[in-house]
Amino acid sequence: MPATTPWYQGAEVPLAFTLTDTYGDPQNAASLSSVVATVIAPDQTSSTPTVSADGDGRYSAAYTTSQAGHHIVVWVCTDATYPGSYTDTFEVQAQQDGTIVSLAEAKEILHMQGSTEFDSIIQGYNAAATNWVEYVCGPVVQQTVTETLPARGTETILSKPPVLELVAWTEVPAELANLGITVADPPSPMLRTRVYGIEWPLSQLYCDPRRGIVTHTSGLPFYYCAYVWQYQAGRLVIPAGIYEASKITLEHLFQVERGGSGSADVSAGESGTTMTGFGFAVPNRALQLLQPYSGPSRMVAA
Numbered sequence: 001m002p003a004t005t006p007w008y009q010g011a012e013v014p015l016a017f018t019l020t021d022t023y024g025d026p027q028n029a030a031s032l033s034s035v036v037a038t039v040i041a042p043d044q045t046s047s048t049p050t051v052s053a054d055g056d057g058r059y060s061a062a063y064t065t066s067q068a069g070h071h072i073v074v075w076v077c078t079d080a081t082y083p084g085s086y087t088d089t090f091e092v093q094a095q096q097d098g099t100i101v102s103l104a105e106a107k108e109i110l111h112m113q114g115s116t117e118f119d120s121i122i123q124g125y126n127a128a129a130t131n132w133v134e135y136v137c138g139p140v141v142q143q144t145v146t147e148t149l150p151a152r153g154t155e156t157i158l159s160k161p162p163v164l165e166l167v168a169w170t171e172v173p174a175e176l177a178n179l180g181i182t183v184a185d186p187p188s189p190m191l192r193t194r195v196y197g198i199e200w201p202l203s204q205l206y207c208d209p210r211r212g213i214v215t216h217t218s219g220l221p222f223y224y225c226a227y228v229w230q231y232q233a234g235r236l237v238i239p240a241g242i243y244e245a246s247k248i249t250l251e252h253l254f255q256v257e258r259g260g261s262g263s264a265d266v267s268a269g270e271s272g273t274t275m276t277g278f279g280f281a282v283p284n285r286a287l288q289l290l291q292p293y294s295g296p297s298r299m300v301a302a
Contacts, residue, residue: 007092012064015039015049017075019057019084026057029079036076037061042069066243068094081263099126100133100238100246109251122254129249132282135244137293138162140242142234148193151222156229161212165231168202176228194225207231211281245289252283 007013015037021027029035032053050060065071075086099106102204105240106126107113134140138161145160170189181192184199192199200216207214214229235242 007065007090009065009068009092009094011092012062013071013090013092015061015063015073015088017059017086019059019077019079019082021082027082028053028055028057029077029082031079034077034079035059036078037063038076039063039073040072040074041067042071043067057258062159065092068092093127099123099130100243101126101129101250105247106250109247110254119219125253126250127245129253130184132249133246133290136287136290137242139233140146140235140238140246142232142236144230145233146228148226148231150226151197151224154219154221156214156222156227158207158212158214158229158231158233159235161208161209161210162233162235163209163212164234164236166202166205166214167230167232169230173228189230190222191228191230192225193228197225197227198223199227239293241289242293245286247288248286249282252286 017035017037019027019035032051035053035224036048036053037059038046038048047063048249049063051059051061054060057076059255061108063071069092071090071092073088073090075088077084089210093279101109103119103126104113106122107119110122112118112122128142139145142164142169145158147159149156149158166189169183169191170187172181172183172191176191176193179193180195184190184201186201186203188199188201190197190199191204200220200222204217205214206217
């Protein structure tokens, strides 16, 4: 399988397998029908795309993705003379671009505008940079968040501010529908996890966008059970500090991992690096740019 990553939902992924004998030499199976490729999707459903023989023991297939997530590919050859098997994986990203920096600007930052050869690799580092930035300062790219939180008095604290808006449920997840839970009427961003929970209407709830604290406008408490909350998080306008920190982190990651003279220059020019809880080194100036947007002092652009 090619090293291209990430694949995006809806893309056609080329799959490849080479059949060999016990000495590692490529061999053709006596019958093409003895070679089967099975793709196991994230929801554990499987499919068997059509296999083609390319000669010299090489076989290929093409799989069109429909789900985001981790996919497993299992090749099996039941040929009597040259049996064999091979397992591989590939990752599929959702169609929505979840990166702070666009691909075009990322390529400009890395001085790689003249080629598309490394686009998928750049996007991988770009996504990793976004993940780290959002780990430090909360959601940046607009996204729908669902999470289960216990009822605790008159306030519920959402875990991923800044919050753009609470979103009413229109459909109950299958695992709750099986328990007899139904959508609230009038509409509510709360979904009870037990049949006797009380869901307050969306129109009666207030959410502090910066801190993610939800209260009832009349001061009523949240009762009885845990609730699944649904809301839109992120920033309508990405602050310059966050944007610049994302670009600095992307450039640093790419240069260090890909090698070359650039990686040495980055360390020297950025006053060293700091190991974070996220598990990789990031430039100190990126961390400093994010400080106003992290923790209790978190700032939110209008």
